[in-house]
Amino acid sequence: MADFKLELVSPERLLLSEQVSEVVIPATEGEMTIMANHAPTMTTIKPGVITVKTASGETNRYVVFGGFADILPTGCTVLAESAVPVSEFDVALVERRIEAARAELDQPHHGDEHRTKIENFLSELTQLNETVSG
Template sequence: MADAFKFELVSPERLLVSEEALQVVVPGEEGYFTVLASHAPAMATLKPGVVEVKLAGGADERFVVFGGFVDVTPEACTLLAESAVNVNDIDRHDLEQRIQDAREDVDDAKDDAGLTKARTYLDQLTTLQGAILPA
């Protein structure tokens, strides 16, 4: 059996998960990456996306995160998310509202940097919507 490590997913509202995991797939700002036991120490910024967790007990869990960062050590993986929710608990209306807000941010952008940031966030949200919600 594969080695397990401590996994925690924390949002400002609550601790969503604190369990032993075998594998965690993380939506890093530079791309998705997989964390296993004895992973090299790393810190990364999170982009909006889906965290996939294979728990040591055999269950698979999926969580949507909206920003934050991840801290990885050989013994643990801790995600500190700006906002996080279990995929099974996604509120379609909330996601659609975030997309609408992002569209308004694109329209209201004052400079190229703001426009690029707003478009990137909107693209991430619409990709996320397609990945987790049926049409």
């Protein structure tokens, strides 16, 4: 199986830079599996879990809170708003973000479009919370 270069970067640190055989990302339009020779694509990422299968066959998972993925036939770069390995993830963090999103929904001054974005974000965070804590 062909391998490709994956870089997973957050503002805090470079989490991963190595050869991998497969990556599953929580793209905004649905989960995407990326393998070597993937068609060039750029996509946004929603809150979720990135699953990485390394060239050695090991599987690692990372929690992300959104960002972008730039996919080329020879590699993939994920620029995450925030990312940590699942083993370092603090469930209280996502619960605080859920509460902040609910508080934002309670504000009366938002238009329908903004309210819909908050509702979608709240749904994504709730799903992430269930995935990581369940």
